[in-house]
Amino acid sequence: MCFAWKLAASVRGFNVEERQIPVECDITGICEEAPRDQQDAVNQIIQDFQASVQSLDIEGWQIPVECDITGICEEAPRDQQDVVNKIIQDLLKNNTTLQSDELVPNNSPRLNPVEDNIELCVSREKFQVLVRSSDIKGESGRFRRQEDSLDIPDECKEIGICEQAPKDQEDAVNKIIEDLLSKNQHFTSDVLPPTASRRKGADEDNMELCDSTVRLHAPQMVRDNNDNWHRVLNTNQNPVQKFRVEICSKSDESCSGIMTLQSGYSSRCVQKYVMREMETVNDKNEVVKASLPLPSCCSCVARVM
Known part of the structure; x- marks a missing residue:
């Protein structure tokens, strides 16, 4: 509806x-x-x-086994292609935009583990396309400041995101958000999955090798790959953009002592990131879409001593 x-x-x-x-x-x-x-x-x-x-006969779909395990699939029954294409075309005619995340650049030493790290689990990074409506059409350009010109808390500098921002733009950002909300603008807002999920194989006996915190975060400042800080369209009064983040409790420290490695290797917890698209405000108080890194998981890796 x-x-x-x-x-x-x-x-x-x-x-x-x-x-x-x-x-x-x-x-x-x-x-x-x-x-x-x-x-x-x-x-x-x-x-x-x-x-x-x-017209989408979901019950009749034959889902490949590998898709049923992860819950997502890049293929769908061909008899639905025409219907889905028509829906997409109708949405695009109504100025609906497609949100697309990006992979973290390989040349970012802060966001990527060093080459000596050895992943303990084999995985692949994939894209997932989300559809949302948006009438924001800001000019290119971003609000950028170096750390030394901003009052950024140390805990924010460590992970690259902050739920507090300099007060000088607070009123302007609040006004922008309220204007957009009055136009029924939709903002990205993640939802945390249920604590227990049978499909994902959650088991109370499982023990994490790295302590971390998973929560919804409404960042007001995010640091990009070049160490510039961006003012995100969020305020204490209007936290309209919320993202799921996982932050290492003690990044760069050894993994849990219950794990043993063969001689010559050591373990450590590494903070990993994913690029997320969000609305930011540049120095002209214009709304601009930007892909910025957010902490996505805390991974235990091995390293040659």
């Missing part, structure tokens, strides 16, 4: 300004009734959307 409403709001002739809103609705900002002249248009959009969704 929310998706259909967003599409309806973009239809020409959907004149919100001329609506007559009841007083009780105007007070709360929500209403279960709407002008009748829009009912047919809205119903048609809902029916079209429901028809598109119903």
